Amino acid sequence: MIMSDSAIGIFDSGLGGLTAVKQLEKVLPNENIIYFGDTARVPYGSRSQQTIVRYAEQDASFLLSKGVKMIIAACGTVSSVAADLGNVLPVPFTGVVEPTAQAAVNATKNGVIGVIGTSATVSSKSYKKAILAKDKKFKVYQQECPLFVSLVENGFISEEDKIVQLIVERYLEKLKNIKIDTLILGCTHFPIIAKAIQNYLGDEVTLIDSGRETAIYAANMLKQKNLLNKSTEKGEAVYYVSDTVEDFRKTAQIFLGQNDIEDVYHITL
Numbered sequence: 001m002i003m004s005d006s007a008i009g010i011f012d013s014g015l016g017g018l019t020a021v022k023q024l025e026k027v028l029p030n031e032n033i034i035y036f037g038d039t040a041r042v043p044y045g046s047r048s049q050q051t052i053v054r055y056a057e058q059d060a061s062f063l064l065s066k067g068v069k070m071i072i073a074a075c076g077t078v079s080s081v082a083a084d085l086g087n088v089l090p091v092p093f094t095g096v097v098e099p100t101a102q103a104a105v106n107a108t109k110n111g112v113i114g115v116i117g118t119s120a121t122v123s124s125k126s127y128k129k130a131i132l133a134k135d136k137k138f139k140v141y142q143q144e145c146p147l148f149v150s151l152v153e154n155g156f157i158s159e160e161d162k163i164v165q166l167i168v169e170r171y172l173e174k175l176k177n178i179k180i181d182t183l184i185l186g187c188t189h190f191p192i193i194a195k196a197i198q199n200y201l202g203d204e205v206t207l208i209d210s211g212r213e214t215a216i217y218a219a220n221m222l223k224q225k226n227l228l229n230k231s232t233e234k235g236e237a238v239y240y241v242s243d244t245v246e247d248f249r250k251t252a253q254i255f256l257g258q259n260d261i262e263d264v265y266h267i268t269l
């Protein structure tokens with residue numbers, strides 16, 4: 001039986017899933033969260049489908065071993081390439097593609113939507129297919145941005161950093177010229193450098209944060225299934241990573257705006 005006072009499990013290849021954690025803590029402050037970042041094997045986005053599926057299954061198994069009541073694959077790559085994972089799990093599951101595609105469709109005014117993601121996500125065309133399944137009238141343009149993941153994992157996240165600005169410009173120039181009015185940040189790492197992306201594209205482009213949209217979607221799922229935690233105490237987040245704890249903690253603290261992330265533990269899968 002799934003218990004409503006169990007934690008919500010969230011996983012990603014690294015820091016990206018924190019974009020979902022940040023939003024979840026806002027919309028469901030009483031929930032406990034168990035996060036797993038597979039930092040020893042990041043990036044996932046340049047690997048084969050077979051490898052990504054295997055990693056995703058191992059990540060989900062780890063969270064299940066902690067007794068979570070739901071699993072969120074807060075990773076665009078896993079959600080695109082290993083979308084069937086939810087069919088074999090004993091708890092509710094969501095990836096990021098559907099909630100994010102829906103938010104982009106709601107936001108666009110001119111119907112021209114850009115999608116950026118890892119190489120695996122862009123090859124899968126997952127967001128494009130999800131948007132066109134809603135209505136064929138949309139124009140969807142994709143761009144892979146694999147170096148964004150390395151920037152974030154290595155702590156290059158400031159919009160003032162010249163390296164960040166240069167790589168943003170190189171990757172997004174074409175989308176800017178096409179005059180998209182909405183951009184899906186289809187990899188959960190990307191919202192961590194959203195300020196640099198927004199500065200380059202200008203305020204007229206709406207950025208859709210896949211981690212944020214998925215957290216809102218997951219909160220609704222839990223509500224519908226009557227699985228929200230009834231406790232009125234503030235929830236706690238515990239983080240597990242497969243590589244060193246220190247680098248993860250440092251960037252997580254900057255991104256989440258907290259100075260005191262104590263509960264970060266190393267595990268080997």
Ligand code: DGL
Pocket residue numbers: 012013014016017042043044045046074075076077078118121149186187188189
């Ligand atoms: N955060 C991930 C995603 O949303 C994975 C990045 C990677 O590991 O390549 O795609």
